[in-house]
Amino acid sequence: xxxxxxxxxxxxxxxxxxxxxxxHFLSGPMIxxxxxxxxxxxxxGVIGTxxxxxxxxxFPIITILAFCRILIFNNTITLKKMxxxxxLMLVLLGGWAIVLFFFGSYFQYxxxxxxxxxxxxxxxxxxxxxxxxxxxxxxxxxxxYLAYMxxxxxxxxxxxxxxxxxxxxxEMMILIQSTFVTFYVTVLITIWHQPMLGIQLVDMSVRRNRxxxxxxxxxxxxxxxxxxxxCNRAVREQCTKYLKVHQVKSGNSxxxxxxxxxxxxxxxx
Numbered sequence: 001x002x003x004x005x006x007x008x009x010x011x012x013x014x015x016x017x018x019x020x021x022x023x024h025f026l027s028g029p030m031i032x033x034x035x036x037x038x039x040x041x042x043x044x045g046v047i048g049t050x051x052x053x054x055x056x057x058x059f060p061i062i063t064i065l066a067f068c069r070i071l072i073f074n075n076t077i078t079l080k081k082m083x084x085x086x087x088l089m090l091v092l093l094g095g096w097a098i099v100l101f102f103f104g105s106y107f108q109y110x111x112x113x114x115x116x117x118x119x120x121x122x123x124x125x126x127x128x129x130x131x132x133x134x135x136x137x138x139x140x141x142x143x144x145y146l147a148y149m150x151x152x153x154x155x156x157x158x159x160x161x162x163x164x165x166x167x168x169x170x171e172m173m174i175l176i177q178s179t180f181v182t183f184y185v186t187v188l189i190t191i192w193h194q195p196m197l198g199i200q201l202v203d204m205s206v207r208r209n210r211x212x213x214x215x216x217x218x219x220x221x222x223x224x225x226x227x228x229x230x231c232n233r234a235v236r237e238q239c240t241k242y243l244k245v246h247q248v249k250s251g252n253s254x255x256x257x258x259x260x261x262x263x264x265x266x267x268x269x
Contacts, residue, residue: 005072005082009065010235012090014225016054016061021221023051031114041108048110048117053097056133059140060093066147066178073154115207116214121195130196137189141182148178173231181224188217 026047030037037044064086071077104110109129111120119126152175191202191213202209228235 005068005077005079005086006065007235007238008082009061009068010228013058013061013065014228016058017221017224020051020054021218023047023054024218024221027051027112027117030112034114037112037114044112045108045110046105048108048112049101049104051117052104052110052133053100056100056136057093057097059137059144060089063140063144063147064089066144066151069174070147070151070154073151113210116210116217118204118210130193134189134193134196137185141186141189145178145182148175151175177224177227177231181227184220184223188213188220 027044030040030044068077068083068086071083072079077083103125107123107125109120109123109125111118119129152172155172190197190199191204194200194202194204202213204210204213229239230236
C-alpha cells in the first residue's frame with residue numbers, strides 16, 4: 001500500500017465499496033432462484049450485514065479524508081506519515097465494524113426483500129440501527145462537504161503559491177466529485193430511511209420501485225472509484241504507470257518466450 005496518507009484512506013474507501021459490490025454480486029443468484037434464498041437465509045443475513053458495514057463505514061472514512069486534505073494543504077501534517085490520531089480513529093472504526101458484524105449476523109436485521117436489500121423493521125433493534133445509520137451519515141456528509149468547500153476557499157485564497165493553478169484545478173475537480181457524490185448518497189439515504197424520517201418520496205411497496213432503488217444503490221459502488229479516476233490526476237498517473245509497467249513486463253515475457261522457442265526450433269537434432 002502507498003505511504004501517501006490520502007491514497008491510503010482512498011484505498012480503504014474503495015475497499016469498502018468493493019465489498020459492497022461483491023455482496024451485491026453474491027445476492028444476484030438469490031433473487032433469480034428464490035428456493036436458494038430460503039435454504040441459505042442465514043448466510044444471506046451475514047452478506048447483508050457486510051453490505052451494511054461497507055455502506056455505513058465509508059462515511060466516516062470519507063470525512064477523515066476530507067479533513068486530512070485540509071491539514072496537509074496547511075502543512076499541519078505531512079503527506080507521507082499517517083497521524084497518530086487518524087490511526088487511532090481507524091482502529092476504533094475497525095473495532096466498531098467487528099462489533100457491528102457480530103451484532104448484525106446475530107439479529108439478521110438486513111434482509112433480501114427481493115429484488116432489493118432492506119431492513120427487517122419488525123425487529124426491536126431497528127430503532128437503534130436506524131438511528132445509528134442516520135446519525136453517522138447525516139453527520140459525516142455535511143462535514144465532508146463543508147471541508148471540501150473550505151479547501152476550495154483556501155486554494156483560492158493562496159493564489160500566490162507555486163503550482164497554484166494546478167492545485168486549484170485538482171482540488172476543484174475533487175470538490176465537484178464531492179458535490180455529486182454527496183447529493184447522490186443523500187438522496188439514497190433519504191429514500192432508504194423513509195419510515196424513520198416519516199416521509200414517502202418513493203413507494204417502496206411497489207416491486208418496480210424497489211428494483212430501481214436497488215440498481216441505484218449498486219451503481220453507487222462504482223461512482224466514487226470512477227469519479228476518483230476522472231477527477232484525480234495523481235491517481236490517473238499511478239494507474240498509467242502501473243499499466244505501463246505490466247505492459248513492459250508482459251512484452252518482455254513474450255519476447256523471452258518467443259526467443260526460447262526460436263532457439264529450440266533451430267537447435268540441431
